[in-house]
Amino acid sequence: MDLKSQKVKLNDGHFIPVLGFGTAAPEEVSKSEALEVTKFAIEVGFRHLDCAHVYRNEEQVGQAIRSKIADGTVKREDIFYTSKLWCTFFRPDLVQPALEKSLKDLQLDYVDLYLIHFPVAMKPGEELLPKDENGKMILDSVDLCRTWEALEKCKDAGLTKSIGVSNFNHKQLEKILNKPGLKYKPVCNQVECHPYLNQSKLLDFCKSHDIVLVAYSALGSQRIKGWVNLNHPVLLEDPVLCAIAKKHKQTPALVALRYQIQRGVVVLAKSYNRKRIKENIQVFDFELSPEDMKAIDGINRNIRYSEMLFGVGHPEYPFSEEY
Numbered sequence: 001m002d003l004k005s006q007k008v009k010l011n012d013g014h015f016i017p018v019l020g021f022g023t024a025a026p027e028e029v030s031k032s033e034a035l036e037v038t039k040f041a042i043e044v045g046f047r048h049l050d051c052a053h054v055y056r057n058e059e060q061v062g063q064a065i066r067s068k069i070a071d072g073t074v075k076r077e078d079i080f081y082t083s084k085l086w087c088t089f090f091r092p093d094l095v096q097p098a099l100e101k102s103l104k105d106l107q108l109d110y111v112d113l114y115l116i117h118f119p120v121a122m123k124p125g126e127e128l129l130p131k132d133e134n135g136k137m138i139l140d141s142v143d144l145c146r147t148w149e150a151l152e153k154c155k156d157a158g159l160t161k162s163i164g165v166s167n168f169n170h171k172q173l174e175k176i177l178n179k180p181g182l183k184y185k186p187v188c189n190q191v192e193c194h195p196y197l198n199q200s201k202l203l204d205f206c207k208s209h210d211i212v213l214v215a216y217s218a219l220g221s222q223r224i225k226g227w228v229n230l231n232h233p234v235l236l237e238d239p240v241l242c243a244i245a246k247k248h249k250q251t252p253a254l255v256a257l258r259y260q261i262q263r264g265v266v267v268l269a270k271s272y273n274r275k276r277i278k279e280n281i282q283v284f285d286f287e288l289s290p291e292d293m294k295a296i297d298g299i300n301r302n303i304r305y306s307e308m309l310f311g312v313g314h315p316e317y318p319f320s321e322e323y
């Protein structure tokens with residue numbers, strides 16, 4: 001088997017590659033970089049690309065995909081592209097136009113996966129982060145089940161192959177799963193997940209419902225000021241990860257990525273550095289022992305780098321629940 005194309009079957013019959021390329025970058029990084037690094041990621045073998053409207057780079061990522069199709073490197077069906085519905089578009093009538101806007105930016109006919117990005121609705125409008133005069137985020141109240149029904153319609157319309165959620169806790173997943181008249185289950189829940197927040201309870205819950213857990217910030221996040229609590233320790237400097245990496249003659253980053261794949265988690269890795277992009281695809285070239293896996297399980301400390309504090313107080317703020 002060609003491990004680089006290793007995929008997992010989703011509950012709707014489609015397949016998702018177990019390693020994905022994260023495209024989010026801080027605002028100061030030029031958008032043309034997104035084009036160049038995404039092309040490079042496809043060249044070295046990434047087939048799963050994770051993006052979102054709110055990253056403001058779908059135009060460049062779409063251009064990269066189309067250029068790699070045009071030069072014969074890949075076909076559209078080789079690529080698994082994920083986009084996400086931002087929080088200002090949760091009202092049901094805004095969902096399909098939001099996906100259509102992403103497709104227009106991408107210049108693609110469909111996305112492979114469309115996710116509800118974060119379960120806290122925000123005031124609709126031009127602003128992606130609508131704030132009041134005191135700088136406080138203006139939130140909105142939308143029943144997530146109604147948003148989900150609008151996503152189901154997008155799937156039926158062929159605009160996305162699969163639909164899922166992101167940053168949902170198990171109660172919010174249950175709410176969707178128990179919704180009367182549910183047509184499609186979420187195929188995945190994309191959440192922060194790494195050895196310091198290993199999400200073992202949420203993972204068990206997802207597995208029991210045939211929902212794939214997709215790990216973001218699997219390398220410990222980009223530690224972007226204002227978004228991440230910088231008092232938390234740096235994951236890739238963890239002594240246990242470093243010792244296991246040394247033993248396998250690999251890097252702590254590769255150990256952190258491999259850990260997820262071996263526990264049945266689809267993992268994203270963001271890098272805008274060519275050497276590290278190339279390195280990350282080497283995750284298929286070695287294996288962790290059961291003892292290594294156990295040791296990594298042992299360093300969990302429930303550290304969440306991205307607490308998305310702007311949503312605290314909203315009834316759907318997801319991180320007040322244990323899992």
Ligand SMILES: NC(=O)c1ccc[n+]([C@@H]2O[C@H](COP(=O)([O-])OP(=O)(O)OC[C@H]3O[C@@H](n4cnc5c(N)ncnc54)[C@H](OP(=O)(O)O)[C@@H]3O)[C@@H](O)[C@H]2O)c1
Nearest residue numbers: 022023024050216217218219220221253269270271272273
């Ligand atoms: N659904 C959500 O709410 C959500 C939230 C956050 C992220 N995401 C998605 O998940 C993706 C990944 O998460 P993330 O952006 O938090 O970053 P991450 O994957 O945890 O990566 C963190 C940092 O690690 C560095 N890195 C990459 N490969 C490395 C290696 N081999 N050795 C050492 N350092 C390495 C990268 O810096 P360099 O670029 O300098 O290499 C990167 O900034 C995002 O891009 C986005 O697509 C989704």
